[in-house]
Amino acid sequence: MRTDIATVAELDQFDALLDVRSPAEFAEDHVPGALSVPVLDDAERARVGTLYKQVSPFLARKVGAALVARNIARHIDEKFVDHDRRWQPLVYCWRGGKRSGAMTIILREIGWDARQLEGGYKAFRRHVIQELEVLPPRLDLRVVCGMTGAGKSRLIRALAARGAQVIDLEALAAHRGSVLGGLPEAPQPSQKAFETRLWQVLRRLDPRRPVYVESESRKIGDLRVPEPLIARMWTASCVVLEADATLRVALLMDEYAHFLTDRAALADRLSALIALHGHARIDRWLELADAHRHEELVAELLELHYDPAYRRSIGSHYATLATAPVLTVAATAGPAAFDRLAAQLVNEEQVAA
Secondary structure (H helix, E strand, C coil), rough: CCCCEEEEEEEHHHCCEEEEECCHHHHHCCCCEEEEECCCCCHHHHHHHHHHHCCCCHHHHHHHHHHHHHHHHHHHHHHHHCCCCCCEEEEECCCCCHHCCCCCCCCCCCCCCCCEEHHHHHHHHHHHHHHHHCHHHHHHEEEEECCCCCCHHHHHHHHHHCCCCEEEEHHHHHCHHHHHHHHECCCCCHHHHHHHHHHHHHHCCCCCCCCECCCCEECCCCCEECCHHHHHHHEEEEEEEECCCHHHHHHHHHHHHHCCCCHHHHHHHHHHHHHHHHHHHHHHHHHHHHHHCCHHHHHHHHHHHHHHHHHHHHHCCCCCCCHHHHECHHHHHHHHHHHHHHHHHHHHHHHHH
């Protein structure tokens, strides 16, 4: 039996996860908590690959070996030299081949009990896909529904702060799930990275306790919610969050502040609605923005775009919505208002248990 390899099931047993793929590969997705220690950077990987295809595999291996050796030596000097003999890292590359093999051999020769991930990132990715199929159906989901601007995301955060189990899909996707939902300070992750983030949350949930999640469509910005989770959400119990129109406008103005002060970004996002609303209406909304009539703009967006879209989709998807309990957000909806609602739900959960 080989003692220098490990499987995906053993990920949590190591002191460090070392991703030796190129920075671009790491940026697209990686094992949660992994450290990027590329044995070939993006340019070096491209160079070796070109030599392999256009000149000869032998020359590519010679050039690649020299580059890999230099990069591993640098990582040892800069990142690993202070670790004692008991340090146990797990090393992976794309499919458990030469890049992770080279790093593992050298670390083991030094005296560390380094292991190589069998199958590499590809094996991890297969595991994530499989888990996203089997984990959602096991969950006791409670879907927080409600019109745009009612504060669903705020309630999810308040529930988490109260110790409830939550899946914050919008945080995982770095998007608020609407046409103006992009976060300027945080671009969305890749689809693979989003699914890895979601898997990391799902695998830690206790299926014996309720799990709260905000109602979403199949897409959050440019990302797709895995079908097994959407299917489970549509059959789950619901809680409806209600707030009056004035409060919803105020909450959305707070959430969309970055768009309301960036005319170019607002115009870019509203242009996506021309097919639905026509040029005249979009031009009017931009005129309201130019005149700093932001409350009026947000009120019209709610009345003419968000609310009709919500009514068209929500009832046909969530089977238990018609009989769901209703929570009303107090008119002064500061953090305390959502904390009170979260406390109510958590207390009801504890009584039911």
